[in-house]
Amino acid sequence: MAHTAAPSAPGHPPRVVRRSLATDLIDHEQALGYLLVAPVVILLLALVAYPFAVAIGYALSDRTLADPGVFVGLENFELLWENQIYRQTLRNTFIFTAGSVALRLLLGVGLALLLNESFRFRRLVRAAILLPWIVPTVLGTMAWLWMFNPNFSVLNYILVHSGLMEQGLNWLTDPNLALFSVLLVNAWRGVPFMAITVLAGLQAIPQDLYDASSIDGAGKLQRFRYVTLPLVMPVLLTALVLSIIWTFSDFGIVYGLTKGGPMNATHVLATLSYQTGLASGNIGEGAAVALTMLPVLLVLIIWQLRRIRRSTVA
């Protein structure tokens, strides 16, 4: 409890005003700042930093589910690098991410431009577009599993009966096509997010700019190149970075469709980590597989945070 002398009427002694700790805190901006941030910091420490530190500890040990293990330094990473399945998985993960994000970008931006136009039932279409994003991963994956089924594929039925092909494609059987198939499903799921985010960016662009550029003689392509693209770029980059992060660490689609098969052709780091750490009980090595994602994700996150900070300052 603090006491301060408050001004009083002439001829009277100064009045003593009792100040509470809360009042003091409110007056001290710095202390109040720390206080207000504290809950978030505590949450982050407990839910993000602590598990992350534990994961690093696991990756540097030979811990199994039943044995706490001992510190082995970087041995898990060395063993992983010697392993053909791991190297194949690493390659798959990069192809999977790059391919899926490229498709999301292409289709997402295209879709956003279309949805930004006026047409009948536009609101309904916009809502429907979100379905792949809203539907639970498992449900969507099950549907695709049927569509890729070697014996009952509706895609193959269409391809064959429309005369496009003599026989259907081995969607999940051929190793290269299997990787493309899982990538395709991941992109299908991610396109609505990209489209809706970019659409929000498009709608924030003032119509005046388009009108002005039209008066200056800009065509459709030029308006897109010099007005739309620069103004939508911040939103697009944010959606892009988020897409890369989510795709790089995706588990459900690959696990649901192929469990990493055939012959590990579709294994990504998340599925291999699960297979090694939980299914096989090799927690140390499983954590090491998962941590492989860290450098890539870290670079992306730092870049994104810097960009956000720059735009906030500006």
Place this chain on the structure above:
Amino acid sequence: MTQDRQPRLTRRRVLAAAAPALVAPLATPAIAQGALKGTRLTILAGQWYVPETNTMLDQLAADLGRDSGMDIKIERFAGDELMTKTAAVIGTGRGADMAVGVEFDTYVYAAKLNDVTDLADEIGRTYGGWMDVAKATSMVGGRWKSLPIGQAPAAWNWRTDMFRAAGYEKFPDTFADLLTAAKALHAKGTPIGMTLGHASGDGRSTNYPVLWAFGGKEFEADGKTVAINSPATLAAVEWYKEIYQYFIPGTTAWLDPDNNQAFLAGKCSATVNVNTIYLASRTAAATDPSRKMLVENMDHALWPSGPAGRFANYNINVWLPFASSPNKAGQREFLKAWFSRGFLPKWTKTGQSYFIPQLAGFDREDVWPDDPKLKIFRELNKLNRLAGYAGPPTPAAAEAVNKYVLVDMFAKACTGQLSPRDSVAWAEKEYQQIARRRSRT
């Protein structure tokens, strides 16, 4: 939170607690009245295919709870979820007292499981002894660390009409004959199919018997020395590569449901599976003529015999009594009730050979299905061999199974990704890396 209460020791309680030992053990699940009152027992379980077997577990828990005053809760999870939940309980020491585990769990979690050797001995005496595969599954270092629930024999499910059309009245009895039959069936447009994808159940039960039939093995008897690279393994891979060209397309992508679907749709004339295709079809036959036709034209067969003999590999379920549980007495009371004469034979009969306890004396008991098309499961039940052979089901063997090394070895050769020799060499390298990693712990 699970807890034990320390009851006041009275003459009545002592007599009640001693009663099971004085009367015939496992004859009926006699409960130590009051000793378990107020305690809790949480059991993690999956869903067995035959619904009545799940209901019987629920009823057993309810009856035991009522008689003992123990609060028993069955928490059910789907396949992989159960494994994850069990791993979480093992890791944290909290969340459940017991779980339904699979064949490798006993070895993987041995240090975190209670010793139930005395119970296992008592159950063995009651039912004519445990089968060797049960001992191999549940005994670690000479002690029982889990109690086997049973095994789900995987048979060759085959279409008698399609085989007959291709000139076969019986299912082939040797691997050479199976290859010849596969050619004939393929020519008739009714190919067979064996799972070569990352199917957690069928991938194993389909491919390990091929390796063993040709005399191949993953490890030496010490469970540490890798033995996969041998002329016998190469012979198995070459046989597989040859028969693969007569398979229904897509088997390298098959997950567990895919062979069922192909067989049910009449696109595949034979595949390796538990009896669920038949059981499901038999149930549906009353209302669905196509299922009725299937039931009439399908049967089950033993694995063919290879140069080294006839083998099989089945999924196994065990009761895992967690050492972290504060209710050890409750675990034991539940296990006694499960293995009691009043329950286990009935449960087995109800399951129609989907899951069969690995007790030698059951061969002479009235636990077998009356349906003639399920008779073969009595013979199949004697064939099970565990992955990791010639060693025990170690964590290294479990890791090889979970990483589908053997399945992929066959698949790589079959699809031409690697030559048979190179695919065996690839598998050897994978096995050696797994063994090296596991030798650290």
